[in-house]
Amino acid sequence: MWKKEDVKSQGLPENAPGNVVGSPATGGTPVRETSTGLPVSVSSKGSASISQGIRIKGEVTGSEDLFVDGHVEGKVNLSNGSLTVGPNGEVKADIFAREVIVRGRVDGRIVGREKIQLWSTGNVAGDLQTERLMIEDGAVLRGRVEIETGKPHVEARGAAAGTSKGGSVAASSPVSSGSAAN
């Protein structure tokens, strides 16, 4: 059902700098452009991807990372995996995963056990439940935020990083890099 892409089978070096698109530094699925210009998901775990133009209706379950740049409707449950909704991705589903990165559109509740990241192109209509939340300027959120741990971690990012106050706000990525925090 999913299109599996293995970086080694594409003959691309694992950590070659320069042509990483979007550069999510952690979790999810970093996307690299091939010589044909087509995005190919790459990760050491060889994560699965639902490419643009693919439409899935039903329940998606698994325990590894998943990159969605297509359309998913139903339910997504990645017990220990990370879900990245790409810029063209549209997910109408409740999402349960270890980590969720949203660069596209999600309509549904998101439970990201460890972390949820909303990128500037991300658009979420639904409640968020996580330990750590990161929102880039420009992201659109319509819903309730629940931070689960006793001590909340809402990471500063982008322009907001320099102005965040309080000890538990961790600017864990260099402001100038624009990359996702660990």
Added chain:
Amino acid sequence: MSFLNKLGIGIAAGAGSSREVPKTMGSSGRPRPNGPAPVAAVGATRAPEPRESNRVSNGLKEFLWNLDGLGRGTLLDLGPAWQTTLSFFIERGFRVSSEDILRAWKEFLVEEEGKLREATGRAAQHTFDVSPAARAARFLEANLQYPNSSFDAVLLWDLLDYLEPLVAKQIVVNLTELLRPGGVVFAMFHSKKPEGFQRYRVADSTTLQVISSPVLCPAQRVYQNREIQDLFSRYRTVKSFVGRDQLRESLFIK
């Protein structure tokens, strides 16, 4: 005037308040390293980068004072989902709900324009009520949908200035239902018609960051004191502060 004309996308002027901090930002909102802009990025069609400034906010200070000791309160933020604002209130134990009403209003107007075009192309029996009251009702059917008495506090910002008066009025009515008794609303009003468009986020307990942004919706009207009191007639006005930037900050307690 068509809805799209009403949107009048343009570029905001400076915030006009003290301690202005121009910021070099990439198009995605990420800061760019110092130095000249890449040649490809320079051009007449490129939108000016957003500017931000800080303003001392006595209204925010009072708002927080009123919420002091609430414990695990619930907050409804009707502006954009800013990292700093969410972080600020979550760290103080609040459960925060976020809904960018102005963005929703803009999208709604675009949709309405499409529906209107569709309706005029159809047979006459399919009527499409374009009266402000009908439009307000349609907008609120899809927005601000929460159970009654869900919130202890609402950050209303200055959005009433940008909404059609009937929608603004109905939003205040709805907020009154959503607030618990004793709940607080923090609202802002421009004392004169704003030249640009700006959004706000909480920097600390006494400071707001004012971010000049591309115009989402043009200002609809400037509310006078009496009109503000009428809008919030079911509340008791606690305090009002007018800044040098002609921005009035008001607190209302249910």
